[in-house]
Amino acid sequence: MPQIPARSGLRGPHARARRPARIHRAWWVAVVAFIALVGAASFRAAPGVLIDPLHAEFGWSRGVISGAVSLNLALYGLTSPFAAALMERFGMRKVVASALLLVAAGSGLTVFINESWQLVVCWGLLVGLGTGSMALAFVATVVDRWFVARRGLVTGVLTAGSATGQLVFLPLVAWAAERHDWRTATLAVAFAALAVVPLVLWLLRDRPRDVGTTRYGAGSEEDAVQEAVPAGAGSAAGRALGALRSAARTKTFWLLAGTFAICGASTNGLIQTHFVPAAHDHGMPVTTAAGLLAVIGIFDLAGTVASGWFTDRYDSRRLLAVYYGLRGVSLMFLPMLLADAVHPPMLFFIVFYGLDWVATVPPTVALCRDHFGDDGAIVFGWVLASHQVGAGLVALGTGVIRDVTGSYDTAWYTSGALCAAAALMALVIHRGPERARPEQARELQA
Known part of the structure; x- marks a missing residue:
């Protein structure tokens, strides 16, 4: 009987098949994107806790300070579709690194302001453009x-990174602003955004082909290398505006844009910006109110991942x-819950609201992809x-x-009614085309 070599079966393709599979490069890209989003979100955490310190030091009205916040929020959205097109042309790594540098510059320069227009430039313009670019x-x-x-x-996890970063910071x-002053707080945020830049340059890659791989879960080589526009092709502005012109001819786009406008109104514009000063109006310490928003961020992480x-x-x-x-429904109850201390009904609101904070993003991204195909990311930029x-x-x-009535109650009730309208608008959106179905089937099998 012939002897079998001792090392038989340990070589060749079968031996390679038994080796542990490496983590797909897509997951490392997702990790870096998550960290970059958290870094960019750090400055966007500041407005809610700096309104009162700025009002106290400079005497600016809350309306004037909120105007700078308003510009920041608007540019964050208006820059987004052009940034998506720039990523198509120049690559994600360059655009994201530049955006983080812009955020760091804007937040750092804020410490030198002494006029309200300078707040608008630093806090509104520079940081708005930087955060909007990513x-x-x-x-x-x-x-x-x-x-x-x-x-x-993955959409849920990355979205949670952006939203949770804002709230956890x-x-x-708040601690830095209260223990030292608001300038120390803004400098700390600038360094947080700046620290992410080397990581982005080191690990973030633009496309799977750049590192000799394919998209995670690709059904075939052809599917894996399919891309909408080769890097460097065409005008970024032209691509963004062309996608808008095409999408704007559809009722679906306007329904998605309308519902997402209400989403922003009831989260970033309302709770993130005004919850802390509203709670402070009722006698709650600023640090306690900021801590409640951080709890929203923690539960937002679970809620958004679950939504994905x-x-x-x-x-x-x-x-x-x-x-x-x-x-x-939750916003309608908020005026009755605000008090000088944390109590169980308020904690229930915080948990409930946190689970729903940006849970709307994964289904909105999916609807943009289903209805607008290769332009889905850019169209989502316009929806954003x-x-x-x-x-x-x-x-x-x-x-x-708040300046006119001395209370935030009208804002809470109005936003609650707008959310009810958004729920009805979402149901009017028709189903996406059949092109989305095979991909969904592969996702469920993977």
């Missing part, structure tokens, strides 16, 4: 370029209707622009309401 359209770009399977889940910014998982499996339109409806315009208008309007 807004949630960046999330859609990463997901479209690097993933076929698990798109909804709040206690740190649901989006891979259920009708995105119905998910949006549920999310907006529940958010509207409406989100931030809504946020900016409500941030400004709520500040004016």
Whole structure:
């Protein structure tokens, strides 16, 4: 009987098949994108806790300060579709690194301001452009370029990184502003954004082909290398405006833009900007109120990831209707819950609202992809622009309401009613074309 070599079976393709598979490069790109989004979000955490210190030091009205916040929020959205097109032309790595540098510059220069227009330039213009250049359209770009399977889940995780970063930084910014002053807080935020730049330059890559791989979960080589526009092709502005012209001819685009404008109005424009000063009006310490927003950020992480998982499996339109409806109900109860200390009903609101904070993003991204195909990321950038315009208008309007009436109650009730309208609008959106179905099937099998 012939002897079998001792090392037989340990070589060749079968031996390679038994080696542990490496983590797909797409997941490393997602990790870096997550950290970059958290870094950019750090400055956007500042407005809610700096309104009162700026008012106290300079005597500026809350309406004037809210105007700078409004510009920041509007530019965050309006820059997004052009940034998505710039990423197509110049690559994600260059655009994201430049955006983080702009955020750091704007936040750092804020310490030298002594006039309200300087606040608008630094806080509104520079930081608005920087954060807008890596807004949630960046999330859609990463997901479209690097993933076929698990798109909804990855969208949820990255979205949660952006939103959670804003809220988790709040206690740190509030502590620095109270323990030292607001200038120390803004410098700390500038360094946080700056520290992410080397990581982006080192690990973030624009496309799978740049590192000799394919998209995660690709069904075939052809599917894996399919890309909308080769890097460097065409005008970024032309691509962004062309996608808008095409999408604007459809009712679906306007319904998505309308619902997302209400989303921004009821989150960034209202709660993120005005919850801390509103709670302080009722005697609650600023650090305590900022801590409650941080808790919203923690539960937002769970809620948005879960929303991504649901989006891979259920009708995105119905998910949006549920999310907006529940958010509207919670806002109607908020005026009765604000007090000088934390109590169980307030904690219930914080947890409930946190789970729904940006749960709307994964189904909205999915609907843009389903209805607008290769232009989905750029169209989502325009939809995000409406989100931030809504946020900016409500941030400004709520500040004016507080100055005129001495209370935030009207703002809470109005936003609750708008959320109810958004729930109805979501149900009017028709189903996407059949091109989305095969991809969804692969996601569920992966």
